[in-house]
Amino acid sequence: MASFKKYRVDGGKFSLASIDPADSPFLEGDEQAQRDRLEQLAGELDDLQNLLHAEGRRKVLLVLQGMDTSGKDGTIRWVFSRTSPLGVRVTAFKAPNDDERARDYLWRCHANVPRSGEIMVWNRSHYEDVLVPWVEGWIDKAELRRRYAQIQDFERLLAETGTVVVKCMLHISKKVQRERLQARIDEPAKRWKFQRSDLDVRKKWAAYQHAYEQALAATSSRHAPWHVIPADSKRHRNLMIAQLLVKTLRGMELAVPPADPSLDGLVVV
Amino acid sequence: MASFKKYRVDGGKFSLASIDPADSPFLEGDEQAQRDRLEQLAGELDDLQNLLHAEGRRKVLLVLQGMDTSGKDGTIRWVFSRTSPLGVRVTAFKAPNDDERARDYLWRCHANVPRSGEIMVWNRSHYEDVLVPWVEGWIDKAELRRRYAQIQDFERLLAETGTVVVKCMLHISKKVQRERLQARIDEPAKRWKFQRSDLDVRKKWAAYQHAYEQALAATSSRHAPWHVIPADSKRHRNLMIAQLLVKTLRGMELAVPPADPSLDGLVVV
Numbered sequence: 001m002a003s004f005k006k007y008r009v010d011g012g013k014f015s016l017a018s019i020d021p022a023d024s025p026f027l028e029g030d031e032q033a034q035r036d037r038l039e040q041l042a043g044e045l046d047d048l049q050n051l052l053h054a055e056g057r058r059k060v061l062l063v064l065q066g067m068d069t070s071g072k073d074g075t076i077r078w079v080f081s082r083t084s085p086l087g088v089r090v091t092a093f094k095a096p097n098d099d100e101r102a103r104d105y106l107w108r109c110h111a112n113v114p115r116s117g118e119i120m121v122w123n124r125s126h127y128e129d130v131l132v133p134w135v136e137g138w139i140d141k142a143e144l145r146r147r148y149a150q151i152q153d154f155e156r157l158l159a160e161t162g163t164v165v166v167k168c169m170l171h172i173s174k175k176v177q178r179e180r181l182q183a184r185i186d187e188p189a190k191r192w193k194f195q196r197s198d199l200d201v202r203k204k205w206a207a208y209q210h211a212y213e214q215a216l217a218a219t220s221s222r223h224a225p226w227h228v229i230p231a232d233s234k235r236h237r238n239l240m241i242a243q244l245l246v247k248t249l250r251g252m253e254l255a256v257p258p259a260d261p262s263l264d265g266l267v268v269v
Numbered sequence: 270m271a272s273f274k275k276y277r278v279d280g281g282k283f284s285l286a287s288i289d290p291a292d293s294p295f296l297e298g299d300e301q302a303q304r305d306r307l308e309q310l311a312g313e314l315d316d317l318q319n320l321l322h323a324e325g326r327r328k329v330l331l332v333l334q335g336m337d338t339s340g341k342d343g344t345i346r347w348v349f350s351r352t353s354p355l356g357v358r359v360t361a362f363k364a365p366n367d368d369e370r371a372r373d374y375l376w377r378c379h380a381n382v383p384r385s386g387e388i389m390v391w392n393r394s395h396y397e398d399v400l401v402p403w404v405e406g407w408i409d410k411a412e413l414r415r416r417y418a419q420i421q422d423f424e425r426l427l428a429e430t431g432t433v434v435v436k437c438m439l440h441i442s443k444k445v446q447r448e449r450l451q452a453r454i455d456e457p458a459k460r461w462k463f464q465r466s467d468l469d470v471r472k473k474w475a476a477y478q479h480a481y482e483q484a485l486a487a488t489s490s491r492h493a494p495w496h497v498i499p500a501d502s503k504r505h506r507n508l509m510i511a512q513l514l515v516k517t518l519r520g521m522e523l524a525v526p527p528a529d530p531s532l533d534g535l536v537v538v
Contacts, residue, residue: 054461056461073355076353076354076355077353077355080353080354081351081353082350083354084345084346084349084350085345085349085352085354085357085358085359085390086342086345086346086359086392088354089354089358089359090354090355090358121354123355178537178538181537182536182537185532185535185537188525188527188528189525189528191528191529191532192323192325192525192526192528194529194532199537202537256458256461257461259457259458259460259461260460260463263454263460263463266454267451268447268450268451268454268468268471269447
């Protein structure tokens, strides 16, 4: 198996540009072998989720961040293609509504943390609040640093109360984004996915890349590390994230609770 | 394909006892053929859910009711084995907590109706509030009738605002429940699923069957019909519900929204 080390953000001197979005270390064998592998990982993830539920104590939070078309939806569709909706929930965070803006930016996130035994996936997250306002110039450097610290505190709370936090930045090239946006325009059946505002954000590509680099370096911690996922190849993205989740859940050493001996010999009538 | 007609509750003179929990009209061919069929239906359900999401207008609510061990969790696991957690959400209703008891019994249900484009599955539902309190003697006949009417009003609101409501009663025999509860006791790896309170409810089997019969007859309507699902066979239960959902979603004539012509020729730079 390929190593995650190179893609794990280890603080200080992290450079996003040093990671090629076209990398594909987790793509092994031919296309059929890769499909089979994903199917196998998705099945294993389902088994591990069942154990997480049986244990009923800890939780898993998967945070997905990335530019438009980086494949957050596709990741959820394929990585969890074999997992029951009983045990996996998704929260998609959009631009905050009035109710959400009337509270601090972590309020809506806290309201959607996973329950015991559950895997929760955040499609975008509290990280939008250190990306968008910074790129748009709504907050200054001091506020940005304050938010980094608040986010670290929040994630430490989650970790210390039984949540394993996995954070993935889906890393695509500007060229691949152009191709994917263009396809949404050119293919009539895909056009409903296209939003003109995506083009405005695209114009600020470099500023967003820089904001990501800063945010990832500032908030990758031992209890809530960031991984950069080369995502120009959709299959690579899916395989790498599935592999990372399986590895993480295996590392939790999940087990069915011990059988209550007081029920020995009980007969149902 | 087998017909749903016999299993659809059509009001007045409905008899639950006349439906054999061991019936299996939707089981065709050998075991492998049945597994393949479920896999195919699960895949088709995924395609239909994608269209529901693309349309972004209507919603689907699947209500699952049934005695303990009737297979509500298993149904969700297998029928939605190919559907993304992006488009299917599950709400499990347990005994109401303090917050919920402080409101009317439909409050927590209304808070969990599906969003546009979404399939929501209720694992138990507002129907618990016309089953448990009635069997336990906490409400009288007048209050029971009032609740039937309130439930019909609530479901009409959902239907009139774009929600297709599918209600399934998972119908098992008392004998099969005994076998399944006993297995939870006898198999150490399953024992964590067993609750002693299940045995107390089991003692009131006949009263619950009668309460179900009354509730189904009183609340099956054109806009929110009840189906009784013979569920002694798990595979039959899964196949019948998958088939019912596929038929229902096909009947909605879902389609991708028309392509916005104002985007013709737009080039992404």
